[in-house]
Amino acid sequence: MATSLDSHDQPKGPASNPGNPSLRHGGPTDIAVRLEGVRKVFGDDAAGRRVARLIDSGGAAPIVAVDSVDLEVRDGEFFSMLGPSGSGKTTTLRMIAGFELPTAGRILLHGEDVTAVPPYDRDVNTVFQDYALFPHMTVGDNVAYGLVVRKVPKGERQDRVTDALRMVRLEGYEDRKPGQLSGGQRQRVALARALVNRPRVLLLDEPLGALDLKLREEMQIELKSIQQQVGITFIYVTHDQQEALTMSDRLAVFNQGRIEQLGSPADVYEHPATRFVAGFVGTSNLLTGDVAHAILGRRGSFTIRPEKIHLGEPSDQAGDDETAALGRIRDVVYLGPDTRYIVELDAGARLVVTQQNLATTSGEALAQQGNAVRLVWKRQHELAVSDGESGPMEEEGQG
Ligand SMILES: Nc1ncnc2c1ncn2[C@@H]1O[C@H](COP(=O)(O)OP(=O)(O)OP(=O)(O)O)[C@@H](O)[C@H]1O
Ligand SMILES: [Mg+2]
Numbered sequence: 001m002a003t004s005l006d007s008h009d010q011p012k013g014p015a016s017n018p019g020n021p022s023l024r025h026g027g028p029t030d031i032a033v034r035l036e037g038v039r040k041v042f043g044d045d046a047a048g049r050r051v052a053r054l055i056d057s058g059g060a061a062p063i064v065a066v067d068s069v070d071l072e073v074r075d076g077e078f079f080s081m082l083g084p085s086g087s088g089k090t091t092t093l094r095m096i097a098g099f100e101l102p103t104a105g106r107i108l109l110h111g112e113d114v115t116a117v118p119p120y121d122r123d124v125n126t127v128f129q130d131y132a133l134f135p136h137m138t139v140g141d142n143v144a145y146g147l148v149v150r151k152v153p154k155g156e157r158q159d160r161v162t163d164a165l166r167m168v169r170l171e172g173y174e175d176r177k178p179g180q181l182s183g184g185q186r187q188r189v190a191l192a193r194a195l196v197n198r199p200r201v202l203l204l205d206e207p208l209g210a211l212d213l214k215l216r217e218e219m220q221i222e223l224k225s226i227q228q229q230v231g232i233t234f235i236y237v238t239h240d241q242q243e244a245l246t247m248s249d250r251l252a253v254f255n256q257g258r259i260e261q262l263g264s265p266a267d268v269y270e271h272p273a274t275r276f277v278a279g280f281v282g283t284s285n286l287l288t289g290d291v292a293h294a295i296l297g298r299r300g301s302f303t304i305r306p307e308k309i310h311l312g313e314p315s316d317q318a319g320d321d322e323t324a325a326l327g328r329i330r331d332v333v334y335l336g337p338d339t340r341y342i343v344e345l346d347a348g349a350r351l352v353v354t355q356q357n358l359a360t361t362s363g364e365a366l367a368q369q370g371n372a373v374r375l376v377w378k379r380q381h382e383l384a385v386s387d388g389e390s391g392p393m394e395e396e397g398q399g
Contacts (some may be wrong), residue, residue, distance in 0.1 A: 031072050033108070033235065040092075073235060082170065143196050220246050224246075251264075275386070282306075287301070295347050336357070
């Protein structure tokens with residue numbers, strides 16, 4: 001059974017080999033979290049639900065929020081669940097935390113079936129998007145709260161709070177109230193409040209969602225380095241593909257309650273399995289049907305990443321290992337370091353091309369609108385994608 005959180009008092013410090021369980025918890029498995037055929041239907045599972053916020057469906061059709069999800073998260077891994085709004089990320093996270101009971105399937109934490117175990121008996125902590133700090137309590141008291149509840153002696157409590165605040169670089173802020181902090185600092189307090197419990201698994205639901213872009217990018221790097229430092233398994237929910245690609249060891253792409261693809265950031269970006277993944281993680285740039293046949297000489301659906309396409313003069317020639325397509329620049333979007341060109345192909349599709357502005361000024365880039373061009377790319381960058389009806393893809397089945 002998941003032991004009380006207090007029992008994990010092993011010294012912190014770099015988890016030099018987070019994949020090796022003997023260095024950390026001595027468990028028999030290096031799988032931290034395992035989901036087996038997990039399904040969640042709202043409005044139809046009165047028999048077995050633990051729902052804090054169920055809204056009576058009023059006779060409406062049940063909602064399948066999560067549909068037969070199989071998943072293994074390794075010990076010490078930074079794992080992300082990426083997907084659009086409503087794709088089932090939060091529901092999956094809440095089932096791992098124990099706030100929702102699956103309609104079907106099993107959840108294992110470090111090899112133990114916790115499907116029916118309440119949240120407070122699971123060795124996990126959750127950081128919510130809205131932080132949920134107590135506004136009337138100081139930073140120190142906010143961070144200490146979980147330890148007070150579990151009656152950790154005062155001296156040890158103080159040490160652990162100091163430790164946790166140092167980890168998130170907020171030493172010296174103990175006596176402030178949340179209202180006296182910036183958004184990024186509040187976010188770090190929320191993180192410290194979870195880390196202080198030393199959970200084996202930390203669940204984070206869009207924790208950076210409320211921050212502006214610059215702060216979010218800083219916190220992404222910081223979160224990742226904290227995770228590497230403490231060696232705790234992080235399961236991170238986001239709808240931001242850039243964030244997931246930046247931070248994760250591996251990620252699962254959710255769509256309509258299912259996992260469409262699971263793999264490393266490079267796997268998922270360089271070998272998207274389905275049209276959905278190609279479009280959600282990156283720019284879709286799809287060639288299908290007759291257009292694919294006309295340009296590539298093949299039938300099927302293909303995607304080409306915008307940065308792999310070279311924008312040239314109509315007279316440019318393609319090499320043996322390359323494909324070329326004539327078109328016209330419809331739109332130019334200047335982005336500072338790069339420019340994005342939207343090109344209407346003569347054969348009938350539209351492709352986005354990004355080029356670094358190595359020597360190009362914004363004026364030169366924008367002046368290209370309306371020009372006839374020849375797009376050239378290497379054949380190896382034509383990625384075949386399925387239409388996604390075949391269900392979830394096997395992990396690391398690609399490339
Ligand atoms: N308590 C509930 N009662 C009924 N339906 C719910 C409940 N919670 C979630 N749903 C539905 O389940 C589906 C998945 O919701 P979920 O919150 O898991 O999505 P999400 O991927 O986290 O989306 P977002 O990015 O918007 O947070 C949605 O269709 C949602 O409306
Ligand atoms: Mg959500």
